Amino acid sequence: MYREAQEDLWTGRLDSETDERHFRHFQTVNFDNLNDTDDTAKRNGVGMLGYAVDYGVKLNKGRIGAKEGPDAIRKAFASLPMVGSTEVTDYGNVEHEDDRPLEETQQEYANLVSKSIKRHKQTFLLGGGHDIAYAQYLGVRDAYPDKSIGVINIDAHFDTRKEEGSTSGTSFRQILEQDDNADYFVLGIQQSSNTQGLFDYADEQGVSYVFVDELYHQVSPPIKDKLERYIHDHDVIMFTICMDVVDSAFAPGVSAAAVLGLHPHIVLDLAKRIVPSDKVSTISIAETNPTYDVDSRTAKLTANFFHHFIK
Template sequence: MYQQPEKSLWTGRLDSETDRSAFRHFQTIVFGNLAEDVDVHDSVALLGYAVDEGVALNKGRIGAQEGPDAIRGAFAAVPTMSEQVIIDYGNVRHCASTLYETQQEFGQYVTQLLQRHQRTFLLGGGHDIAYAQYLGVRAANPGKSIGVINIDAHFDNRCAASSTSGTSFRQMLEEDDRLDYLVLGIQRASNTQSLFDYADKTRTEYVLADELKGRIDPRIKNKVENFIHAHDVILFTICMDVIDSAYAPGVSAPAVLGLTPTIVLSLAERILQSDKVTSLSIAEMNPNYDIDQRTAKLIAHMLTYLIHD
């Protein structure tokens, strides 16, 4: 069910009402309505996936449905870094009889936003947002090859009877023969051998978390750039559980020996340099387990750099 943006979420410290160089995002945000057909191509869009049904079905810690609004609250108070127009379109919540129906609805809205905007940022919610994002990207790009880049500790290529937060990438791979999958940050201890076997079977490219400690090796940079070059469109998604729980405790499945925010941000900035990346989703932010808004603030600061990149 679509809900228009909640304006009361956008508050922060007021340093000036006239000097734009002292503004924060709550002073510059624009509110949109998906029912209105307007041309705002030079702007970027925000849409929330306020859903954790997929997390529950995957037997994870629920609470991610409140993630989009927690991210907005933290992002609102961050100083603006440019005159980039950002339009908040609100949230989609799960009210359908199945998760798949909600994903279909969200995908339709994603298609709309991709057609209207320079770039679309999707705020989760469980990582089932990635499959919903795919439905929108595919509908907006019929016939084109899609490269899916996921920064994640998990493959999320489980086999299940229906959609969950752990099945998105298997669903994509099994439905689309013009799609390839690259995942960065895989933890050996967080994926069973059967998930590695399926990754090998589907020619999934991956980089282990152990290979991303300290710095990004030039060979990994080349892998990412070659992957982007080989596809028409890039679907980009980040699961916050890839980041070590010392930095990001507010997630559905906290990471042990995870990546640092610096590495993740560096990878994301490199990926977003390509115009082929039309959408980015950030998943699994769970305010129920956050400490001092640490995870929400981390995402807010990442967004500030990534939106204005």
């Protein structure tokens, strides 16, 4: 179910009402409804659309609570200082009703993602469970029906489980098995978080992956080169981050907390090699779970990731 943006979430410290050098995002945010018209005229800045859904996490036997993630991220993002003149248009959230198949909610979200892609150079997608990735893919494919899609995921998990329907752990298998013109590159994989069967499936499908321990201290030149080649070889890049790739010392509020995870600066270092590409029209961040957060640490980190991406 689509719900329009809640303006009361956008508050923050007011340093000036007239000097734009001291403005924060809550002072410049725009609000719009993606279903008002079929208008696809380009807007300034970036779009923002929440996926307030954790039913897929429940189906995947994870800790529920991520449906509160999008609004928690907005609250943290609202008070951050403006970056240049880039504005944000908040399009609200899609929510899930438990008596409805998850796939219907994902398709509804995908339709809105596709509309936002046509309006904005980039759209920020706020999760919610990582089943947002399959919905994101459906929207990207709708917007680019004939393009090759390179899916880049920063994650501790492959999320290629085999299930009857969608869950937060199936998105990338669904993409691979229904689209011959898409493939998958995941960075941050933990040996302890994936069964041998998932590694075997990745190898069979030609999935590119980088282990977490290859990224602890820096993004090495070979990994940078691999990323650059991957981006070069695809028409469109679908970029997604699962917050459980970040060590739980920095991101305790997730659906599956990580030990021996990545430090946030490594995630940013990877992202700055992806986000600036004109091929990246959507960026999703999944699994921010306020129920298990400490001092809003995870929501603030997610908000800061988006803040850096605007730069």
